[in-house]
Amino acid sequence: MFDLRRRDFLVLVGSSLIANPVAAEAQQTTAPRIGFLRVGPPPPTYIGGFKEGLQEQGLVEGRDFVIEYALAQSAAQIPQTAVQLARTHPDIIIAAGTPSVFPARDAAGPIPVVFVATFDPVATGLVPSLARPGGNVTGLTTISGDLVAKRLELIKEFFPTFTKVAILIRDSSPTAPHYIQQSRFAAEKLALELQILTERQPSDLEKLLVAARASDALVVGDDTEFTTFRTKIAELAITNKVPTIHGLREMVDAGGLIAYGASFHDLYRRAASQVKKILQGVKPGDLPVEQPSKFELVVNARTANALALKLSPMLLTRADEVIE
DSSP states (O other), rough: OOOOGGGGEEEEEEEEEESSSOOOOSOSSSSSSEEEEEEEEHHHHHHHHHHHHHHHTTTOTTTEEEEEEEEEGGGGGHHHHHHHHHHOOOOOEEEESHHHHHHHHHTTTSEEHHHHHHHOOOTTTTTTTTOOOOOOEEEOOOOOOHHHHHHHHHHHHTTTOOOOEEEETTTTTTHHHHHHHHHHHHHTTTTTTEEEEEEEEEEGHHHHHHHGGGGEEEEOOHHHHHTTHHHHHHHHHHHHOOOOOEEHHHHTTTTTTTEEOOHHHHHHHHHHHHHHHHHHOGGGGGSBBOOOOOOEEEEEEHHHTTTTTOOHHHHHOSEEEEOO
C-alpha cells in the first residue's frame, strides 16, 4: 500500500510552502492574483507551460501576476478547496483538470474561471457552446471521445495479439459515463473485450492494478487524480506486468508505457492568452473555449523492457518521442 499522507500535498504561495489547503491570507501584493486549483501538485510541464505563456504575453511574475496554488489531496476534497480559494478573492481562478472545473464554477461567484480539462464542456452542460460559452467560465478542452477510440486502435494495431483491455476511470468524474460509452463503442468495433475498473478513492489503485492483470493492457483515463499519482500507477503497473496506455505524456515520463493525446504543456501555455484578455477586462463568456492543436505519441522503452514486452518497430518509428 502506498503512502497518501498529508505531507505529500503542500500548497505553494509565491515562493513559500504551507501545509494548508489554500493560503490563509492572500499574499501581500498589488499584482493580480491567479488562483491555481488542482488535485495535487501540477506536473512541471503544466505549470512551466502556463508561465511560459504568461511571459509570451508580456506578463512578468511578481509585477503583473502572482500564482497562488490551492491543491486538494483528492478529487473528493476539491469542492471544499475551491470554496476556500474563492474566499481569498483571487482575480482569476485556473481550474486545472476535470475534477476542478465544476467546483471552481460553483464557488467562484463573480471571479472569472479559466479551465484546462479533458472533457466536453457542452456535453456536460458547463457551457451552451464552445464559440460563446457565456457566464463566467471559459478555457481549453481536449474533448477526448475520439482520443479514447484512437488509443484502443493503437493497442489493436501495435499489439495484435491483445484481446482484452481494461479501462481505469474515476467513479465521480463528470466524464465517466461518456468515457465508458466511447470505450465500449470503440472496443466493439475493434473486437476487443472490455474490463471497466472504477476508482472511488486513491487507496483503490493498488487493488485495481492487480485486477487489471485479467486484461492484456490498461487504458488509464485522463483524470487529474491519476496524474497526481502517476508514479505510483506506473510502479504498480510494472509490478503487476500490466502495459498501460495514457492520454498524457506526463504519465509516460513517470513510467507508463504509451501516451497518445493533446500536449498539456501547449494547452496551459495557450491558457495564458485567455488570462491576459480577462485581466484586460474581457468577459470570460465572450472568449471561445479552445480545443487542442498539438498531439503527441510518446513511448517509454525502459518500461517496455521492464515488462519484457517487444515493441513494434512501426510504433517506435511513428512515436514523437521514445524514452530510452
